[in-house]
Amino acid sequence: MLTALPLADLIPCDRQPGWGCLGVGLVLLAVAAVVALLASWLMLRLAGVRPAWQVAAVVGLLSWLWGELSDRAYAWSASTALLPLTSAALFALAAVLTAPRPVSWRPRIALLAVGALLWPLSALVGDHRADASRRSELVDVGVPLFAPDIAGYRIEHPMATRHGPWFGFVLWPKRADVDTKDPNSWTVRVTVTPLQPRFQPPACEAVDLGSTVRGTPCEQVAANTWRTVNPYVLFYFVRREGFVIVLSADGKHVTDADLRTLASTLAVRDPDFFLR
Known part of the structure; x- marks a missing residue:
């Protein structure tokens, strides 16, 4: 306060x-x-x-x-x-x-x-x-509640805002060696926003939990799925039904294969899915 x-x-x-x-x-x-x-x-x-x-x-x-x-x-x-x-x-x-x-x-x-x-x-x-x-x-958030299959993960901090609108949450791996004091190295961020005109691959501009990823050059890796790799963050951009879902991770413990698997399992979930 x-x-x-x-x-x-x-x-x-x-x-x-x-x-x-x-x-x-x-x-x-x-x-x-x-x-x-x-x-x-x-x-x-x-x-x-x-x-x-x-x-x-x-x-x-x-x-x-x-x-x-x-x-x-x-x-x-x-x-x-x-x-x-x-x-x-x-x-x-x-x-x-x-x-x-x-x-x-x-x-x-x-x-x-x-x-x-x-x-x-x-x-x-x-x-x-x-x-x-x-x-x-x-x-009431105004976007579909897209989420991947979270087998092996747990959801934390579901965030929703009517101003934007956008919806997001954080995934933690369910592993014994996870260091909960180091979220940047272990978590996957997931963000859902309406498709914007500025999202024009190979320039993928979208929102990553409130921060804008501006015009990032991206490569297509699957149908309606693009990827950006830089020294700090790995992004996956998935276009579904007029919306863009961004999956991102900036730690050495989350691999490209992890994000690709999560991106391939995205589906609309009900609110209780995020409140377990």
Whole structure:
């Protein structure tokens, strides 16, 4: 979230040594937390709440917990819309938890038990909402969901955008010797886009996961299939039904034969194929 803030426009932080704008954002976040804690304590004190500092401190912890639960539940918009209600509820809950000499510990224990149950429940809700969101994006992307036979591979990071439109994902080999810390050497990128006028073999211009491969000289290796080999990346371009599918790899562990086999098995798949 901090990296999305226009800090460079507000503060000249992009030229700062160290962590740059991220470091400035973290400092501002810490300052904001301290200011919020002091402001809460002052308002509670003026309202006659005692002990004000305990309630303010617990509200800070509960606010952090609520934010974490919202992130895990994939429910940021609902959390923002309910902010006035949740803020009041958190202050009331903090007052209950910090009340001196309670008649019974049962309310506190019950509230803590509910909080403990919300943690795994929020993850389940978040996984369901994330899958539903990704499925919706795939259904509405506007291009066929072409993919090769992935026997021996697993799909990661399916990406879809209505602006373009284009669709893509990454393939990892299912091998014991794969180094997951070195994706460039092991993965195959697959991208599907509408056929553009600039795609005119032997000049193959297309999109490789958002980056344009501009007018790359290519050679035909099969019907509606072209290949480009350079010192850094191996590309296969497959033209199907008014669309271009690009398969690319830039590692020594993915061979020309691997890409040719994958290109020959391309077919339209349903959204669940990418959400396993």
